[in-house]
């Protein structure tokens with residue numbers, strides 16, 4: 001099993017060293033500053049009580065409040081949540097948001113829970129972490145298998161505890177509860193902008209470009225839609241059960257129509273390939289948009305894409321990053337490519353704080369400006385400092401935080 005926390009710490013250390021920081025800064029930033037483990041009793045529909053374990057990790061709050069999603073997944077671990085909170089710091093640093101990174105997770109399988117059980121779990125989690133979070137402390141959001149409905153319950157529970165309406169406590173809410181236009185599609189929009197930049201560098205026209213997407217959740221499904229609309233050919237998609245492939249291009253509108261709320265669709269088709277086969281398809285752009293550790297030293301040599309854009313958090317191991325970089329594959333790392341979600345979350349929080357709401361064009365324009373600036377900063381470091389794209393992204397991502405730590409006199 002590849003240890004995502006250890007892998008992150010290795011690159012954080014390299015990045016801080018290259019930026020000229022010493023062991024004290026590395027010692028502080030390689031671990032979250034705060035980690036809360038909670039036990040959440042939930043009354044199930046059959047009358048029994050199950051006790052769930054959850055976490056909230058705050059990497060560092062020198063720049064500002066911490067920010068990041070909450071995932072509901074059976075595979076959640078303390079180490080994973082810690083790593084995810086560090087990645088959030090890097091995303092916020094690259095996008096130049098006034099936040100540090102945070103992340104939460106609950107070990108559960110929402111696919112096996114009823115609507116009301118999920119509501120009780122979401123509210124119980126907020127009660128358990130309420131001391132630690134808040135609009136100026138730590139701001140949660142959606143992540144794997146959580147959505148705007150879950151954000152609505154969490155916001156409602158927090159507002160009840162505090163006894164005033166607190167839309168700025170959480171982002172990714174439904175629009176009627178202070179959610180932002182464009183938040184639902186934001187991660188995919190950001191990935192689209194990165195694909196355009198990467199195709200431009202490789203001189204591949206978007207028209208007819210062959211795209212393979214692993215995962216058909218929030219990021220993967222909207223990405224398939226936008227790529228299809230842009231005239232690219234989405235030749236492969238997948239979910240947890242398997243993958244679909246058609247070298248002429250899949251019927252994306254049909255697949256979007258048939259997917260369930262967890263992104264399952266391949267079970268409706270007889271001719272599927274495996275997720276492993278999907279990753280090795282002959283294509284121009286491969287987008288891992290599912291979970292961690294999908295591209296490893298075992299399959300990196302077989303990947304045929306010339307561009308990889310990481311929409312998921314942590315899909316590629318460090319060894320695989322090295323193999324792909326040596327092979328000349330252009331890799332746009334997760335902490336840059338998937339920053340669209342937290343960027344529009346930031347817009348949502350700003351709108352909640354000011355009580356004035358922007359239209360979708362304004363959101364899309366601002367998102368584009370921030371994503372492209374992030375890309376240019378990372379690409380520039382990649383070229384001038386002769387480091388791979390992942391290390392370049394970490395250098396850009398951790399720079400502001402380290403400076404803030406210094407100014408505050410913590411190290």
Ligand code: GLU
Pocket residue numbers: 067068069070091139140141142143144171172313338339341342343345
């Ligand atoms: N969960 C998303 C991420 O990993 C979004 C976080 C947010 O909007 O705060 O980037």
